[in-house]
Amino acid sequence: MDEIVIRLARTLACHERLRILSLLVTEGELTATSIGQRLDLAKNALSGHLAKLATVGLIKRRRSGGWLYCAAESPYGASTLSGRTVAALREWFADPKATMQCCGVHELRNSSSDKLTRRLHEVVFDAATAFTDLRRLQILRYLARRAETTPETFCSTLKMSPWAVIRHTDKLVRRGYLTRAEGEGAERYRLAREFKTPIHTRLWKIVQGTWQEQLRSS
Numbered sequence: 001m002d003e004i005v006i007r008l009a010r011t012l013a014c015h016e017r018l019r020i021l022s023l024l025v026t027e028g029e030l031t032a033t034s035i036g037q038r039l040d041l042a043k044n045a046l047s048g049h050l051a052k053l054a055t056v057g058l059i060k061r062r063r064s065g066g067w068l069y070c071a072a073e074s075p076y077g078a079s080t081l082s083g084r085t086v087a088a089l090r091e092w093f094a095d096p097k098a099t100m101q102c103c104g105v106h107e108l109r110n111s112s113s114d115k116l117t118r119r120l121h122e123v124v125f126d127a128a129t130a131f132t133d134l135r136r137l138q139i140l141r142y143l144a145r146r147a148e149t150t151p152e153t154f155c156s157t158l159k160m161s162p163w164a165v166i167r168h169t170d171k172l173v174r175r176g177y178l179t180r181a182e183g184e185g186a187e188r189y190r191l192a193r194e195f196k197t198p199i200h201t202r203l204w205k206i207v208q209g210t211w212q213e214q215l216r217s218s
Contacts, residue, residue, distance in 0.1 A: 176195050
């Protein structure tokens with residue numbers, strides 16, 4: 001299941017694919033040709049992006065009369081990882097201004113729609129990249145079951161090198177998922193009590209829900 005989470009997160013962690021998803025949310029079902037024209041994307045690049053979005057279930061494609069139509073829907077169902085993610089994306093991208101205000105960003109209230117959307121994409125990108133590596137998922141899952149732990153515990157329990165622990169915990173701290181503190185002469189890590197934005201929180205809950213489903217089915 002972690003491999004599926006990673007593939008979906010890596011698909012989201014691309015500004016061009018976020019532009020495609022935003023367009024499909026605001027405009028509804030569009031042909032691939034129309035998407036390419038609206039976003040000024042070359043045919044080969046667009047084809048690759050659409051294939052990746054479809055593979056992880058973030059868009060649904062259908063052919064009719066020689067045209068390829070795409071929609072921001074999951075073909076795998078609303079309760080799946082991709083279905084829950086698409087539902088979140090539709091909420092965020094339908095009204096970028098309201099979403100960014102919920103994220104505590106108010107200085108953009110008079111900004112253009114394009115600027116708001118780009119800022120929103122940056123937040124989604126930042127949140128998604130916390131889940132693009134197996135070792136970061138292992139760290140997050142370990143801390144989800146414990147109050148706090150040390151870098152040495154990560155090394156011994158998760159079989160990571162000290163350098164890998166430093167690199168991945170630093171990334172998770174920068175993305176607001178972990179906090180680092182000194183305690184009893186050693187660094188200690190714990191999940192943040194409050195994540196950076198509601199978008200970060202929503203993606204965490206989607207991933208955590210996937211882990212819980214996996215445990216129930218095992």
